[in-house]
Amino acid sequence: MALETNRPPYRADHVGSLLRPQRLKEARADWKAANISDKELRKVEDEEISRIVEEQKNAGLRAVTDGEFRRGWWHFDFFEGLDGVKGYNTESGIQFQQQQTKSRAVKVNGTLDFTSHPMLEHFTYLQKTAGDYTAKMTIPSPSMLHFRGDIDEDIYPDKKLFFADLASTYKKAIEAFYESGCRYLQLDDTSWAYFCSEEQLSKIKERGEDPEELKSWYVSTINEAVADRPKDMKITMHICRGNFRSTWISSGGYEPVAEILFEKLQVDGFFLEYDSDRAGGFEPLRFVNRSDLQIVLGLVTSKFGQLEKKEDIIKRIDEASRYVDINQLCLSPQCGFASTEEGNLLNEKEQFSKLRHVVDISNHVWGEALPMD
Template identity: 60%
Template sequence: MSQPHPPFRADIVGSFLRPAALKQARTRFQQGEIDASALKAVEDREIRRVVEQQEAAGLNVVTDGEFRRAWWHFDFLEHLNGVTGYFGEHGIQFQGKETSTKQIRVDGKVGFDANHPMLDHFRYLASVAGVTPKMTIPSPSVLHFRGGRRKIDSDVYPSLDAFFADTADAYREAVHAFYDAGCRYLQLDDTVWAYLCSEKELQAARDRGDDPDRLQSIYAEMLNHALADKPDDLHVGLHVCRGNFRSTWISEGGYEPVAETLFGKVNVDAWFLEYDSDRAGSFDPLRFVPEGHQQAVLGLITTKTGQLEDPAAVRARLEEATRFVDKRQLCLSPQCGFASTEEGNDLAEQDQWEKIRLTVDLAREIWGD
């Protein structure tokens, strides 16, 4: 029952703890002590190393660990046409922790540039990978939800409908550009579907002047437009989590409020679902996953602490999920990346790799090699 194509029975969300040498090089670059080419040389070396570590752990999929990024989303979004990155007064509030003050705003027509730097990032990953390389980018909804109407220039977009349409078109171009660069496994990271399950986040959207009741259908339409003519051999996953910064989170609440739309109407090949704590609720919403080829990748291994899960408990949880989804449509992964921002979560690199090996070992035991 092994899985010959993405998603794999043992899969990953994407980011890994930044090694000390990479952190030091980035600091030296910011202080003007080394130039961009010297920083890139360190990034290349450390990406080769993390790819080797992933393959040694038994994974059939590798990422670049997001080692060239400070953020899982801003680094991609600020290189879209019409999007500007800047530093504001406040960061994003998590549970007692605050991020750096990096923000983005839309001040021009949104579009995708064929010179987007992450195309080359993928090409390098593919050149050093011995197994399937996966590219991770933020989902189109992320460009809208966090800032909402107030971060989108009303002179450029008097109507948000035009903004949503342009963003969907930009992502459609991005999907084809990554495919042309050799990508056959693309992951869209999307915290927003989980935020739509949180009354606190829904109220924050209302306070920003947005109508959250419309957003499920809008975001589903954006995603489906972006993927409407994707090649058959490009596998696309959608990762949903409740925030991930230095082992904390933002939202809480099960998938029930969005399940019918997310699982029934969004045309991705797989959903990567956070399921490592009570914050994610029960498996009941998985009843909306259609029978067939689409996969639910269950994030039962936490990346927020170094404590290694009890294999028997993980097996029991997965067996519980089979009440709602056929076992053949399930896979296993950590619930999120280990470092959605360059700061990383509060665990050691050794803990990180033990969790990856546990994921691989359990998948082999449950589905066969």
């Protein structure tokens, strides 16, 4: 059996977001109502992040996140920190299966750029709290600003100019996070799963978009953004089918996007959702032909608290290894536990039971974890 990898993604890993504790939810509500100051909110955030980082360490994880505790959304908060992007409330939220989010959207109303960003400071605090563990930062993929954003055509009359500025903006962001000490960055992206769904493909076409053209734009933009990253910085991508209050948006296996993702996208690893039949089989993994590409199998669901049978997960890892060398495989929950601040339908105890389950199964399959570097 192969031993634990010494670089991210790790054999036992996780996507990033964690359930917001009630104390934090109350503090954020008080802050929005102007009942407490920025400083008072920050104190609660710091304390809860420090606590949750220790919980991740105790669960046996080698990479820790801040749980996205300073955010309301996994994507909009980051976008609103970019130059040329403004957040606003909409008439309705994003529609999931029998659930709808609160209203929010972003508009590109100026020239895109990255000059400063509050999440750089957020990462600095996480790294200090992480200590000898790897501090993992999660941000939305550049694709998502185009996919979810309203783009002012007076600012960007054609896609070529928009995607060039988008790639440049993210290149600067990656450089800034690296200079802040980040060595493990994850790009979260739902667009690729939408390309796998007949229902969502129809909606993309109704918007007047060509899905094949979008795939090409997204790959070239991401590749340009990550092209100059230092060798000691690992960048992964999480492909998500939607995650809100334990519901989802898209269904469909990875076959329609597997070749372009695994052969052309120049990231170091993929977090793939494989917790339900909606994800299809492992056959698309046959397009993984890079020996340095890690595939993190999201076989443990983050949507519900019941633990999967250990032997079932081990069997599925074995099935995936028929297409990808087992030394290139890792294990994680299929998504975060709280892509928005509302969180999924389980409690914190169940959440950490899930993460310990991932670590336990990982140790069984790949051997005991090596000590920290």
